Amino acid sequence: MPELAEVDYFRKQWSPGLGQKVVQVTTHPWTRLYRGESPLELVKGLVGATLASSETHGKQMLFRISNHGWLGIHLGMTGELLFTNETSIDDRYAHLVLKTEEGALVFNDPRQFGRVRFALGIDPPDWWAELPFQVLDHQYTFAYFSSLLERRKGSQLKPLLLMQDLFPGIGNWMADEILWRARLAPDRRVKSLNESHHRILFKEVRYVAKHALRIVGDDWGDFPDSWLFNHRWKGGGTCPKSKQPLSRDTIGGRTTCWSPAIQL
DNA sequence: TACAATGTTTTAAG
């Protein structure tokens, strides 16, 4: 489900739990969400502690815990976070549940492509501290962006934009949106781009990230019909710019939607 | 029934 804007939306769904003590933790320790982790250590580290703050980095989330604990969550394809006052919750895909006095913080993920991590320490763990610049960071300059593309000359543009080391938080729909705005075909190779293409791509990467965050916001707002977003999901459809039919194909292993009339 | 789904990770090949 989630790309950077939706991930930030889900992060905020746990905000009712900030400042509250965790009184009980339940996990599904057999699921692949806990690969490489010790669910028992995680439960021990969380029970009795208080949620202090949260932040996102691309599709990654970090919850800081009062007693030097760090809880990392990735939502994968079908993950979601929610807060509930209900006494009974649907347990089927609730692979992590933190109960407080006020309610329960739930991480649901039917497909189990997500991930839960936990670490203790004064400083954030390496898997958080070593993440690359985000596309809206002030350090994410055009020179930095260009240097990233240097080593990816042979890549098609669609799979390029899905590389999280280069474009943290960009996912399938955002990549399509960016290429549509930049008027570049998704199967074009990086080596075919000139300086002005680089400039346009850099600009649209940041534009889509910035406005996706604004539109999804605190209450999952709807995208305007002037975006590709509203036209890309089901077959058929019309390009809002050219009014010509949209195309779909698998590029880089992912379903891709583009407007052949304007994306060259 | 068979395939596709807003994502990584591993493996293979060049």
Next chain:
DNA sequence: CCTTAAAACATTGT
């Protein structure tokens, strides 16, 4: 060692 491509992962919905 590096880059690129493809398969694998687990489950649901069409």
